[in-house]
Amino acid sequence: MIYYEILCYSCKKTFKVYEGSLLYKQFKERKSRIFCCDDCSHKIRMDAIKNFFRYLK
Template sequence: MLFYEVECFCCKKKFRIYEGSAGYANFKENNQRGKYTCESCSHTIRLEAIFNLLRK
């Protein structure tokens, strides 16, 4: 199985993006940016974004 090993910019843990997952195509397109979050951090960030929207 193909995967990329990247570092989560939030918690600095290494995690893998597997071929066919939601992040994989995104990773290939945005290779240079280097901003990737692991499952738990992306979940947290998404929740925070929702809370920010609700606060407005």
């Protein structure tokens, strides 16, 4: 299976992006774009949701 190894901009670890995934397609089209791994992506998303609901009160 074909994959790219990409450096996560948040935790600075390398992770693999396999052919057929959305990140693979995005990386292949624009190599200068910033990418993050699944763990960091989930953490960033949860922080954004928490902050959103904090300002609704």
